[in-house]
Structure formats: structure tokens, C-alpha cells
Amino acid sequence: MIALDFNKASGLITTVIQDAQTKQVLMVAYMNAESFEKTLATGETWFWSRSRQKLWHKGETSGNIQKVQSIAVDCDADTLLISVLPAGPACHTGHTSCFYRTYARKE
Numbered sequence: 001m002i003a004l005d006f007n008k009a010s011g012l013i014t015t016v017i018q019d020a021q022t023k024q025v026l027m028v029a030y031m032n033a034e035s036f037e038k039t040l041a042t043g044e045t046w047f048w049s050r051s052r053q054k055l056w057h058k059g060e061t062s063g064n065i066q067k068v069q070s071i072a073v074d075c076d077a078d079t080l081l082i083s084v085l086p087a088g089p090a091c092h093t094g095h096t097s098c099f100y101r102t103y104a105r106k107e
Helices: 033-042
Strands: 013-019 025-031 046-049 054-057 066-073 079-086
Touching: 025 033, 025 046, 025 079, 033 046, 033 054
Parallel strands: 013 079
Antiparallel strands: 013 025, 046 054, 066 079
16 A cells, blocks of 8 residues: 655645546545545545635535545655546536636736
8 A cells, every 4th residue: 555645735635536437637625644544435535625624525515426436646645636436516616627717828
């Protein structure tokens, strides 16, 4: 088992969530050791909310849970790529992905 490095960023690791079927990036969130363990134990995504300072189970209020299909770890063991089967939109705005806007740079 790969040891994740939760110490690099105040106990949190960046977690990219990707649709297992479409490969679309759905969201980016943060996990601490406890949310990672809950994700492994339940097969559904759990995260650490930096704004609320508490654990949250994706879909606990919306019903839009994410069933984990695979977990990849980057070379530094401080970022995760989790492939999921989503039960609905990932974004709290109702969009499929949190990445529904494009940034227009000024020229």
C-alpha cells in the first residue's frame, strides 16, 4: 500500500474527481486521512470541507453520491485522482462538472 503524504499541505491532499465513463473532470476537493479512510471503507467519496472545517460525504444532502471505481496516486503521494460513477451533477450549481466556465484572458 502506498503511504499518502498528508503532511505537505496542513494535513490535506488535493483530490481530482473524474467520471469513470466520460473521463471528464468533475471537481477538485481535499481529503484528510479520515475522509480518505471513509472513502476506502464506504466506496463513496468523502472530503474535508475547508470552509466548514468538517467532513462531508458527497451527495449527503443532494443525493448525488459518487461511487469510487479506482484511485490513482501521483508520484509525490500528495494528490489523488479518483475515478467515480456519479449519481448526478458534481457541482453545487447543478452542472455536471464544476468546470463549466472558461476563463477569457485579456489580450
